[in-house]
Amino acid sequence: MSTSNLPGGALLRHSAIWIAAIVVIIVMPYVFTSSSSISMMSQMGVFIVFALSYNMLLGEAGMLSFGHAVYFGLGGFLTLHAIRAVNDGAWSFPLELMPLVGGLGGLFFGVVFGTVSTRRAGVTFAMITLGIGAMVEASANMFTNFFGGESGISGNRVTDVTLLPFSYGPQVEVYYLIGAWTVVSALLMFLLTKTPLGRMANAVRDNPERAQFVGYNTTMARFIQFALSGLFAGIAGGLFAILFEIMTAPNVGLIQSGSVLLMTFIGGLGAFFGPIIGAVLVTYMHIALSGFSEGWILYFGLMFVLMVMYVPNGIAGVIVSHGPPLRAGLMHRFAVPYALAFVPALLTLAGLVAMIEMGYHLSLSYDPSRPIELFGMEITATSVVSWVVAVAAFGVGVMALRWAATRISLRWGEVNQAMDAQRAKQ
Incomplete structure (x- = not known):
């Protein structure tokens, strides 16, 4: 070889x-x-x-x-x-x-x-x-x-x-x-x-x-x-x-x-x-x-x-896909849409994790009313308020993430057009 x-x-x-x-x-x-x-x-x-x-x-x-x-x-x-x-x-x-x-x-x-x-x-x-x-x-x-x-x-x-x-x-x-x-x-x-x-x-x-x-x-x-x-x-x-x-x-x-x-x-x-x-x-x-x-x-x-x-x-595919915009000097155009997607992604993840952990706590804990520590806070799985907040965070996060994904998709279209224009000039 x-x-x-x-x-x-x-x-x-x-x-x-x-x-x-x-x-x-x-x-x-x-x-x-x-x-x-x-x-x-x-x-x-x-x-x-x-x-x-x-x-x-x-x-x-x-x-x-x-x-x-x-x-x-x-x-x-x-x-x-x-x-x-x-x-x-x-x-x-x-x-x-x-x-x-x-x-x-x-x-x-x-x-x-x-x-x-x-x-x-x-x-x-x-x-x-x-x-x-x-x-x-x-x-x-x-x-x-x-x-x-x-x-x-x-x-x-x-x-x-x-x-x-x-x-x-x-x-x-x-x-x-x-x-x-x-x-x-x-x-x-x-x-x-x-x-x-x-x-x-x-x-x-x-x-x-x-x-x-x-x-x-x-x-x-x-x-x-x-x-x-x-x-x-x-x-x-x-x-x-x-x-x-x-x-x-x-x-x-x-x-x-x-x-x-x-x-x-x-x-x-x-x-x-x-x-x-x-x-x-x-x-x-x-x-x-x-x-x-x-x-x-x-x-x-x-x-x-x-x-x-x-x-x-996969992750490698995401990394490789950003190679052409990086070489073309166009990566800065993704800064705003990616930043807009970051907060909704965290909100969605937090809501999902809270629901899963509360669900497991209710199913497996000897004392479901005992608070659990999550994200530096104590959350009571038996509380309706906790579930409402978790579901709301997840739902709002998903909707905001879908909106941000649309912005990212549009930006990818603009960047691809810019790269095509660069290649045409060469």
Whole structure:
């Protein structure tokens, strides 16, 4: 794999981005020094690799999979078994390279299951992956010697066999190990998009009939992409096993597969950095919201629905769409309409959160009349006034947001006309 097909300026720009990413990874533990922050950043690294591996299927090759956690989970289980074998003295293998065990496991199962699933495309492919995911998750309770049953399997990542003089007991050492693997894996997946295989996967995604007509074997292209995606998902699973030192049946299950779909879609499929944004955001929200609200899964569901309805290209798509106006020097024209949309958006969000939290409090609290603290205020869920204010805030916010969206749409039309005029002058 090479970057020889990149222009000199693009190559320099991409190199600067990767160097900046490495610097950020190195510096972050000095900025966020708490153990919880370092643990969160380690999880972000794991799920960045996982989301990028899923993007190889959905974003690059157009294959919607509902069972991608199979390769993540099986890679993690194999990694933990390998660590246990090293601790038992059965073989010798450095911890720094243990994610390769998970990667090779993911590649193996990607080849096995990909042979069957990639013979079909579209909805049929998605249903096959759903069936494979359900089958493997059910098998976790049957093959207890490998999966450990309901309690899973655990291991101790602190071994005497390492390449570097680290024990990997402290969280920060594990963070840097995960950071290194994240950069290497992400770089390899990026370079893969520049190869003939990556271009072929894009062709199969965009127009499989035409790709087959000009001589490409679309089934083989999907199969290779699927297997390589399993490789990187297995690496992510290996990193997860090293980080948490335990793997359980849900790690190969449908919820984990849905989680990576959520990350990839919210981040955006249109740009390579989209799944990275999605992995970071969803991981942060998962940890933050689970400690804030018992309805955190509902928030994720609502966010996913809204993204599908109104931002189908994800966060990355929004960022990329502003590139042309920025280069044309027209971004300042969005200042007023975006500012007008900001306050209604906050009002809508506040009303929605208040209704959800009051609803959960009424359903789950032993004493529903006990006030809850929200937005720095005490709110009584049993009070009619609280519900009226929350519903009014939500309703007014939605109406104002629709008005602001109309202004933004009109401004986009004006900016597009201005860009067309600039191009006509050139």
